[in-house]
Amino acid sequence: MSEQADKLGAGDERKWPTKPEFTPEMLEEMEKLLPGKLNRVVAASLSGCIHCGMCSDACHYSVSIPEDKTLVPAYKADRFRKWYKSRYDWLGQIFPSFVGARKLDKELADDMYDKLWGACTMCRRCTFNCPMGVDYGMLVRAARGIMQQVGRVPQHLQDTVDTHHNSGNNMAVPRDEFIETMEWIEEELQDEEGCENFKIPVDKKGAQYFLTLNPREPKYYPLTIQASAKVLNAAGVDFTISSRYWDLTNYALFNGYDPDAKEFSMWQVEDVKRLGCEYLLAGECGHGYRSLRWELPNWVGGVPFKITSMMELLAKLVQQGRLKLDKSVWKSHRFTYHDSCNIARSGGIMEEPRIIINAATDDFVEMEHNRENSYCCGGGGGALAMPEFTPRRIAAGKIKADEIKATGADIVLQSCHNCTDQLKEIIEHYHIKAKVMNLAELLAPALVI
Amino acid sequence: MENNVSHALHILEEPVQYMALGFMVLMYIIKISQMLKKPVPPEKAELKGDRVVGAFDSLLNVLKPWSMESTRKNPFFYVEFMIFHIGVALTIGATFFIPLVPVLMTPAVSKVFMLFMGLAFLIGLRRIYRRLTVPEIRIISSPDDFFAITLMTVFFAVGFVAMSMWINGSPDTGWMWIFFLMTTFFLLYVPFSKISHYVLYPFGRINFGRTFGGRGVMNKKVKNSSWNPK
Incomplete structure (x- = not known):
């Protein structure tokens, strides 16, 4: 095999030109990019919010940091929605302030950057609690894509x-x-x-x-x-x-x-x-x-x-009996399981982890919110790769830390590496005596070979 | 009952309303066609559930307060929501029934309408208070949010009074004039307002149901899931 054929990744070496702040040229470019991001899900999500506030209890940011009302999902999404309305809402084009529309300017773009990169993990828990079916995950990803393309993206x-x-x-x-x-x-x-x-x-x-x-x-x-x-x-x-x-x-x-x-x-x-x-x-x-x-x-x-x-x-x-497990290996431990948002809520895997866990232990306690209702741990959406927002990420993990603590578990199981890192950090930060493991690590020591 | 009104009020109740209604329908057709022109994200993954069943299930979400934590935890809020929207339907319905089929609006039927108008009025007041006083709601509220709920609340009150006079055999009153003038204004204004959210509701709910129904997050009891690793 030639060296070129053996080269992994793209042929070119790329360093994306990131920018430290929005410039008028970048805002102009964003205006051009917006229409291309408006598929039916994003457009309906931008048009459909009725500001009922039902999402305010659904977000781990707004629940864990209640003193900051700007972390309510509808408020965060409105940073993008204001811009959208200024271009596509009929009334927003004539009387923008009446419907909360606003032309894209540096201040609004900065707010978008702060809220949509640094205060949303695209976990979609708010989506599941929105009467209108607003898909915040898709909406935020569309906004991020626009900002990224003009270079305003968290460096790491x-x-x-x-x-x-x-x-x-x-x-x-x-x-x-x-x-x-x-x-x-x-x-x-x-x-x-x-x-x-x-x-x-x-x-x-x-x-x-x-x-x-x-x-x-x-x-x-x-x-x-x-x-x-x-x-x-x-x-x-x-x-x-x-x-x-x-x-x-x-x-x-x-x-x-x-x-x-x-x-x-x-x-x-x-x-x-x-x-x-x-x-x-x-x-x-x-x-x-x-x-x-x-x-x-x-x-x-x-x-x-x-x-x-x-x-x-x-x-x-496990169901086919192809794994023989000795539950006594874990007899002195209590387990709980954290449902990763992308695995459960956005992925449909909810019962399988419980089948695995119950095969390996008799002491499994669910968190108050589990399966599709699970709160995000705070490590999703690339949050761990945005060190500039770390204090907020750790603060937003409080609701998850509280729920882990309430189970009395000394081992938190999960199936996601971003969750692993976030859970380890919040467990340490909120002084919980527990360790974090994935499902293979649960099964491997209990195998009877 | 009979709707004996002046020629002027008759014009307001019928031709003017029809024109306003025609305008609203036209605006909605444009609004819906604009949305339908947007591309639908593809779904080529092997499904674990049924997207059609998911969409249907999601559309009925409004009738299933147990399906969302936000309504499960706030049953009183949900009951208010239902009464308010029934009030909306009946109040708008009244503006058609009174001129077109007044015989339907017997005193008993009219009283049912009035009951919901009255309750919806009180709920409207509570919603205005909530929007003004709950910080996380106030921070997301635009002038249109306040205007829309205020307008609806006043509409219920005016409808309530106009209906009470209608029951007492006075169909041609100043209140009825205000009621129908407001109706005309509504028909013209609603397509531009957040009140038109019911037109967008099917889009959001169907999108949600198709996505999460197909992924097996909803409709967990769907049989013959295609997932079956050996």
Whole structure:
């Protein structure tokens, strides 16, 4: 294979030209971009709000930081809506102040930046509580996409997307280093009792499942890969990991730039086809799952394989009796489960994690709000990649911290790496004695091999 | 009952209303066609649920207060909402029934209309108070929000008084004139106001139902889900 063919990511090296503030030229460009973002969902969401305020109790920001009324979802969305109304609302064009319309100026654009990047995780909890069905997730993503295209995007978030574009994964893990890591994890796995014959097949053609990973795993949490591989091996699942496009993340879901979202998706599609796998298997990652399962087919125009997730597969393996588990391993622990917004509310996976958890432990306590009603932990929407908003992110996690505390659990389970990091931070910040684990880490020690 | 009114009030109650109604319908046709011209986001993912069932279910959301936490936790607010909107329907209905089928508006029927107008008036006052005093509501309120709710509340009050006189055999009163003048104004104003939200309601709800119905978040009992990893 030639060096060029072996190069992962896009052919060009890109550094997106980000800007520290809005200029008149950028505002002018945004005006040109707006019509292209107005599909029927976004347009209906911008037109449909009746300012009833029913969303005010639905948002983890407004509930956790009640003293700041500007964190109410309708207020935040209105930063974008005002601009929209000034151009498309009949009365808004004639008497803008009467309907709350406002021409896009620097002050409004700054407010949009603050509220739509830094005070919304696109978790859609408000959408589920809106009588009019306003899709805040889509609305905010459209606004973010416009701001991103003119360069007004949180630097670290854009860097993450650029890294993915340039390297084929968002942490620039080189291919040889990744292969070495997999080999090392496989050796570690084989050192475990009863796992001598377990494998982590890389680039195995014709495997049934094409397992994808979050780059945090090979980089910082290799034990989660080991746990996943152990469970899959124990159940006799025919899987492989690609040495090329194994990264399931797609931060273009967060910055709203569709060409990148499509590009990252297309790489993965081609890679699944290259290995001839039947299933694209999303690892435990919230936005990664949603991107692969629900958005990728739309970004690339359909796929010739099936897409599923570790949560669904593990639940099926449990139900089929292919995993023998010893619950006594966890007998001195109490568990609770945090539903990632992109997995549950935007992804439809709600019962599968509970099937898995109940198979491994007898002491599982639900949080007050769970499944599609779960509050966002505060780490969604790319929030962890926006350090300029960190204090607000931590403050917004209070409702989740309170609910975790109320369960008395000492282990918080979840299936998302952004949630992992956020939960760890809020657990420490709000002085909760609990650790955070994913579902494979729950199952792996309890396996009877 | 009979609607014996002056020729002038008759003109206001019928031809003027029809013209205003025609204008409103025209504006709505334009509004809806503009929305229909917007592209619908594609859905090429393998579905876990039924998008059509989801859309239908979502459209009926207004009748299912248990389906949203925001209404589950605020049953009183939901009851107010229902009474208010029934009041809207009946008040507007009255402006058609009185001139067109006055025989339907017996004293008993008229009293039912008046009951809802009266309750809707009180709820309107409460909603104005809420919009003025609850900080998170006040901060999102535009002048149109205040104008719309105030106008509706006054409309209910005027309708209530006009109907009470109608029951007492006085169809041609100053109150009835105000009632129909306000109706005409409404028909002309509503397409430009937030009051026209009912035209947008199906769009938002269908979008929601299609998306989350297809993903299996709603209608969890849908059989034959396509998801079945081996």
